[in-house]
Amino acid sequence: MSQPYRLDTGGRINRAKPLRFWYDNQGYDGFEGDTLASALLANGVFLVGRSFKYHRPRGVYSAGAEEPNALVQLETGAATEPNRRATEVELYGELNAASQNCWPSVKYDLGVVNSWFSRLLPAGFYYKTFMWPASLWTTYEKFIRRAAGLGRSPMEPDPDHYDKTHAHCDVLVVGGGPAGLQAALSAGRTGARVILADDKPEFGGALLSGRDVIGDAPATEWVEATVAELQGMREVTLLPRTTVTGYYDYNFLVANERVSEHLGPRGRGEAPKERLWKIRAKQVVLATGAIERPLVFADNDRPGIMLAGALRSYVNRYAVLPGRRIVVLTNNDSAYLAALDAKDAGAAVEIVDTRTAPAGELVDRARSAGIPVHENSAITGVNYRGGRVRGVEVMQLDSDGRGVRGVGDKLNCDLVAVSGGWTPTVHLFSQAKGKLRYLDDEHCFVPGERAINNRGFEVGACRASWSLETCLREGAEAGAAAALVTGFDRAEPAPSPAAPEPAQGPLRPLWILPTVHPVGRGPRKHFHELHNDSTVGDIELAAREGFVSVEHLKRYTTTGMGTDQGKTSNINALSVMADLQGAAIPAVGTTTFRPPYTPLTFGSIVGHDRRELFLQKRKTAMHPWHEKHGAVFEDVGDWKRPYYFPRAGETMHDAVQRECLAARTGVGMIDASTLGKIDIRGRDALKLLNMVYTNAWDSLKPGRCRYGLMLNEHGMVFDDGVTTCLGENHYHMTTTTGGAARVMNWLEEWLQTEWPHWEVYCTSVTEQWAVTTITGPRARDLLASLADQPLDDDAFPFMSMQEFPVAGIPARVFRISFTGDTAFEINVKARYGLALWEALAEAGKAFDLCPYGTETMHVLRAEKGFIIAGQDTDGTVTPMDLGMDWIVSKKKGDFIGRRSFARTDTAREGRKQLVGLLTEDPAFVLPEGSHVVEPLREKPPMNMLGHVTSSYLSPNAGRSIAMALIRDGFKRKGQTLDVSLMDGSSQRVTVTDPVFLRGEK
């Protein structure tokens, strides 16, 4: 029989649209409007999962985001998603879900042995394993990994795409129940820009699950009218299926919209699966409602036990009556509504009420409906067989509620509905640094003082306002007040309609129900936390072992650390703690609520920022040529730079060796466009150069270049480069590739904050100029073939710049060198960069021109002992440590970093200094970063001297070369030291000058 637990009428499902779906490879039928959970219950599927630690069978426990049990693996293959709450998954045609954390099947799970060995899995089990002998860890780890776990993550790339959007609004209303709808309505009527977000597909909140009346019509009619009015407002955005997951400073909230998930992987077409909203709101109205609090009794985790509110929701909203004989266990009046609705839908119902003398309108109604009420009673045991509850044992409570007496009364049933009252959903309020306050009468935390930057209101059940009329009134008032604060001065609350409902009396503050055994002993478990299998006994054990702080308790027992974040368990855990400590709940305190409220998918967080859109790629004008000629690229910052240009069959080593030789013996060419370039102008430009560089710049004539070192105020080198005087008060500064932005900011910060009265203008021109450097003994001849210009040393001396056309392209040619050989850096406007490079490549054929990449550039500069700032320096190195005293002016006056040279630590003996290292084995290349030690001893401690900063095989020196920063390096030249290697061996080295090739510039 199809859907044996479906009611014939009622509910918000669309009976005209039946949907076929699959669960654990078996086909079932449901309707549009179902959740996976309601459809499974309609089909009599009660056992839906195995618990995390003990692998106990579990069933659907709730009807919403708080679900701790019914986690499923949704869909298969690339589209699969683990740990989805069946209570939140909307049913669609051909939906395919599977139970998880069980093997071979949910019904016959071998992991259930964990349950028999539960004494081996006490609270703090994971922590304790770390204290056991480490050698056994590999054994434990395998056991733990197999035993504990949830669903499986997908192994293939996600076929869906995800969107992100930013939004600003005057009033954001979180929660679309009666209070939230009223808030949105009042604010919307003023013309304020309003966003209303609700995690369900339909607005209405609890009204959709109940049988309330507003005015003199069913509440759902009021919901429809209100939503229709909101839809007609131009400035109102309605976001159903949207969970606000995070509330951050200054009313910045993150929400996840499930745009097309309900259409299924085959039905969503081009639509994004989810959309992440980043919302900045002037006012935030929290109408987040409340979550029902369970009662904790012996074996309270069996399939067929669910929250009373969930039962009501399944009956009224989904037209599913998930039991024929239902026992409602409660300490309050609200569960009577569930009992009455279930009775009305055709179930046999009995109520077990822990209160000594329950009374009032609802109790009377239940009694007159023929529902037996067992007063002052508790469930002390559950008869569980064949996948669901078969009955319960009920006993009379002692007057203090800590014990039971009499003979157990056996009640037959197939469903137990539980209510321990309601817990306001304060997660977002608490995330936003709001202070919680404990209401003694209501036995719950509610929002107290808001954080100063997070302005707004809380309305309805999330502040323990339980009656419908109060919710409607508070919502209307808050919506108007929020609009008023944001500048809509004619705001007034929407009228609050009457909403008659029976009054509810107080609850009995008893949540942990005793058995004949003390709680935590005996054969039965009291689960306060279903998701992570944490029991009241675990809390007691944790307390005995000294974990009394609530934050320690949480981590030790893993209470609240599951994917449901303890939405149903939190307050019960606190009450057990409070009881053990003989303190009140507010004295025990709460743990901090952190985002996200419900888990976000990685897809949603990532959005479009993946693959080629993950990170920008900066490419030079010559990039197409490099690609065409087989360059292997290296990432330098965001730049793609040619690393080397391998020829057919060459390894990186082969290519670099060839490039190095060619550049030294003939002519080489490198794309140097990525060097940072800053155009500096203004009356005080020279003053700036004198402050930021260590050397003096006054004598630099137009057309001449000078190398400079830049220090921070600590006296440490952080960048270097060549700056050229272009004319009066006009300079062209170059920086390292990686330091370009840093240097630009450095200059700007000093100019804007320290010397705002100076007239200097800095403009980044890195991308305006394409730079091709040619170097080597034949570089001059190559350039001469493309430029009608005298290029000899007299006409165009070293460290000068001239402007003349090269291959017909206007160029600034700098005769500077990073290789130590004759070199020309030819700068042309970026759009001519490729043309120039191609012209040089063509003309270069007659000169055996060799294009080379960054690795060869590094080898060539190291052969000459030129440093790379950031590689041979690390923020602790002064110019003197580099042996570059010559560049530090003693005469020019102050500059940044100068005063720090006189600091005791900077001036002391024994600083690390830059030297060369030659290995005993000339073919051995030291790994960069290796430690240099005084001759190696048998055993530690070694006398550590420093580390290798640069190391290469130099074909021009005919051997390996290395640079290192070592203590007292200059004094050690000629000494023999050891470099210890990762494999435990060592290499003998001789300390030298860091210049490995002499001669020609």
Added chain:
Amino acid sequence: MLLIECPWCGQRDQTEFHPHGEAHIARPEDPDALDEAAWGDYVFFRKNPKGLHYERWVHSHGCRRWFNVMRDTVTDHIHASYKPGDPKPELPITADGGDTTGTPKT
């Protein structure tokens, strides 16, 4: 995420800005006149208050101007933003006890 008032551009998301540490630390006029301790204080030592902090920010993804912010490190409340060279504001900022961000007194 903070909402920061750039004195030139107005209120923008924190992601458009970078913090640059404590504000109002002037570079000494004559560094040589400072003894080792005083120079070390200038170079290395910064306040880390629980409460009001004057700090420098740059609108790096906006106008690229530097400015100062007066922020409470406990509540993350920004009481004021002002241009470099402007005097340090003091609390309370406005006559009604609120501040320049328009936040009324609590």
